[in-house]
Amino acid sequence: MSNLITLATCNLNQWALDFEGNRDRILESIKIAKDKGARLRVGPELEITGYGCLDHFLENDVNLHSWEMYAQIIRKPETHGILLDIGMPVVHKNVRYNCRLLSLDGQILFIRPKIWLANDGNYREMRFFTPWMKTGVVEHFVLPPVIQKVTKQQSVPFGDAVIHTLDTCIGTETCEELFTPQSPHIAMSLDGVEIITNSSGSHHELRKLNKRLDLIASATSRCGGVYLYSNQRGCDGDRLYYDGCALIAVNGKVVARGSQFSLKDVEVVTATVDLEEVRSYRASVVSRGLQASLTETRFERIHVPVELAPLSLRFDMKIAPTKINEPFYHTPEEEIALGPACWLWDYVRRCNGSGFFLALSGGIDSCATATITYSMCRIVFKEIQEGNEQVLKDARKVARSAEDWTPSSPEEICNKLLHTSFMGTENSSKETQSRSAELSKRIGSYHVDFKMDKIVASVVSVFEVATGKKPIFKIFGGSQIENLALQNIQARLRMVLAYLFAQLLPWVRGIPNTGGLLVLGSANVDECLRGYLTKYDCSSADINPIGGISKTDLKRFIAYASKEFNMPVLEDFLNATPTAELEPITKDYVQSDEIDMGMTYEELSKFGYLRKVEKCGPYSMFLKLLHEWTPKLSPSQVAEKVKKFFFFYAINRHKQTVLTPSYHAEQYSPDDNRFDLRPFLINPRFPWAARKIDEVVAQCEGKSTGDLNIMSID
Template identity: 55%
Template structure:
């Protein structure tokens, strides 16, 4: 006969090095778990110190403070009579490990039950775990770990098992995995399942990327679909202090079915889940070391055993993910930076409008959270707006308090973009300003003229390419200076306290080609769309038209993208982004994925694209586009060293240093690589001509017969 056990997993919005806040949220999650009758509580990876500590993991302070928090957890009455599974860094034999610590605050001889170090590290993409931690390579091996004195004083125990082991209670057996171990083809749960482990847990720090959630869910389902059992998945939530957003999705699977789902995006700092299940016949593991504990997860009331009910997982569309993920990330950044809101240079184009819509989506989420009784969100909103009695009633009204937009016009700006920016600002409710930059531009050019005796001209007025580019860059950089000026003093001028964070709006495709001015208004504090393609942003704006009734976006979507930095022709825009870049945004999305995800250089990219684009372009035309991209990319690569920190949303992001590790000084001629492309084009053209000759020859012979 089986037994019923109650287990709890959770998503926590932890913050790197916020030991006080992290402790408070851990205790809150344990309190919620116990309120639901849980006897085991699983938390996310490195929850005590925060996952994003980066090089702070090298500091002995981080290790010390983690143990200090662990001591408070073990001492707390909140943790009594429940097995707690928490994450923290630990130094063992002078080697630093990413660990799980399982403890039971009960009158037992060894409250710290075991320490399980991570065996398979996340060390690609945005992850650099091998920089700070070593993997535990001794499969199914356990050593003694001598606990530090501050723990010994509380527990009375000197040592604890450290290594690849599993926990055996009086009624079941629990095995632990950590994040990347689930994604590995040789996951630990495989052997644990064969050894008879029934309950598998995974403490994770898995970040959000567009279209990624289904991979995670399928991996969790597959972990128990063959050998059976229950799988608990816990994950971080929120902005841990960097470019990524951890999107929660705590879940429980039983025998290959998802039976409980946590929210993917939420403003709650603590999201707990519990799951009751029927336990099958138990068999002890064969080869893993058992750490036995005199404790039962079941209550003994096994007369009425529930059966699990599978649920259908709701996957958000990419447009919904763009609306929710960056919005939650912005809110975490705003409330934790203790600023009073955001400022956005709103040009009336797709990119800046997308950023504005994400802020609007953030305000929608905040109002929903306050209406739903979230006291923490209400407290944070009041602190941001500087009013202890304020209560947001509508997203548009809240937007007016925390969001300032400004259209920075020059003599090269059109009335159309100005009206589009104003129309969107009115619909979302931002505090909007029209600022003319001509006086500042002329002042800067006047200084140059006094020093050099020359006055540069645009190309249409007879100027050179260098003059034309310099005049465009002056306008763009003046906008950056004015954006920061108004962000710092805009509220002061209105008699309000605080400053504003400047938001950027350069998309991932423009970053790939460097199609922006270095230190222009793309140089901001943070950028919510810097990892999102123009194609996805257009789909997102269509979603906003329907979801938020922002009809002003219709005109923005129909207008061609333009920087408006060159003189107008008969009052109309003559400069477009795609003409300037020499590539369409859809082409750039394909090229970007080949460059990063498929790891293509110029020649291999050409070889793939002549097949992908064969119905639209000749090999010679493909070669021209590939060479043009790599020239632009290598000439402008230096810009990525100073690009605004952006929300990581795509696996082909060109974000320098943190994700895309490449040089910024190139031989921009790519002589060897381009010669290989040219040779292949010539070869294919030769083969094509040879086929034509053979066909023509065959035709003549046929006519003679």
């Protein structure tokens, strides 16, 4: 006998503090879910406020406005006839909780606070909320007057409980609770809960999605049951991009899944499931039955006298259980093409921007930034072709175009939104200038090409007049400090010119009603970590789409894009030697990034991962790499590289406090001092750790410790 029920979960592009916009997207998702015949609708974590409000959660206004929006949602007759699971902050007995509110027909059934909070990496939930640590406890919550007038209820249950309808049992967990060792869904399933919802604010990282899907499949495979996963989508106003991928799983198999990257503000995923399959699956596992019969965790049941799977559906031949949906994963190259592109679009449309400015140097980093922006234009064009009216409306607004303008190609969009410039000096090569021009022509950006030698010479001349001393490059006999100063002045002048051109290029083009362009940064995660950038140059922009992506992954992305986007010009960037072009080029010398840094980009990625993700200091990092890199490198060579990395990481740590906000794509990103909580004044030689490293090297190479000195770096 079948017991069919249609369920709905969703991806919503919510925005922090956009109360009315968030409300409207919630209402639209409810309408779509009802139109598809769903009896239960689940939304993302903190969907009324937006997940990324951060310290705004500490403001009482946020709580007030959340209740006001919630009242407007549940009072509408079109939101009745479906069980709603909606997220918002709730203050109970003067304590702030991250909560799920379950309602039906305008009545609040139950409020479930989050038990396990995300409080590491990018998350600081315990700064804003308190976890509900009273397992199995339910209290009375007195509703605010604004809600009492709508629901005619004075109080509702609040705590660790589940919903029990006439035909099934429903429990909720929130985001982090799926990732904890002792997830609530385990106890819920053993206590007979058949449908579990998870409302999430889970951000995108390269190669991360499989972990999320594996956890959901594992949860329902071991415990049996139906699992509804909902997620935030888009740029919520910060560095993170929430990548959606709402899904429904039954007994370890995914039956419905939403898109991972999309410009759709509202996406509803539905599936019809047979509850009898859950019951049969669980009953067939003897050990599960024994554990369920012995479990001491008994959840209080909030009884709701309705059927979610009415008898009439059992004999409707037009309705059948949704078939299995095989998992699909984007490659890292595809993720780079899609994630940062969607993030850029959300950012520019929501900040009322009129496009972007990018200093296009002819190197692979700025090339990748330009290509990601072009990918954004491709995605926008595709959505417009598919009839997405919101994207077309936003495109007209950002481009400051007429209301009847409809783009005919991604290149036309790119021409209106992306402004590029090659800021050359006498140290620049014709090859980089040519590559920049060719790339701009291919993607359609509005390009300006100029030389800035006179400006550089003028600044150096001011110094010479003031001091009577003229710095010269090292290759011509100057000192290292002169050489560095001459490089840095070129880099910093590019930043000044970038902002000048970003403000005035729309005016030059006659684009009306614009306040200027967003300046795009193009420093990759490895260079940020090593500090191989000039403070207040490429580290200074408005946003940076590649600041959390490694050089290795960027190269793979460019190779992918050259074929996928039909852009052969990208091969020239791949084959070029990475160089800052800040020193004179001679017959015998061309500046090289990896030679300057004293380490390869692949080594930098490894250092970054071990430092932040595996929490390694110099000594433990050396021990790990000693086993991994020998015999390719000798113990002393491994030691030298580790010491060199930590030296430059330490002396350049101050640069990371002013890094441009970057798309977060890697766990080991240095980010800024809000998310990488390490001091920026550090002894760069780590003397005790260096001594211990030297002792291990001596043992490995049969030398006495007196023969080895702590490496000195000038």
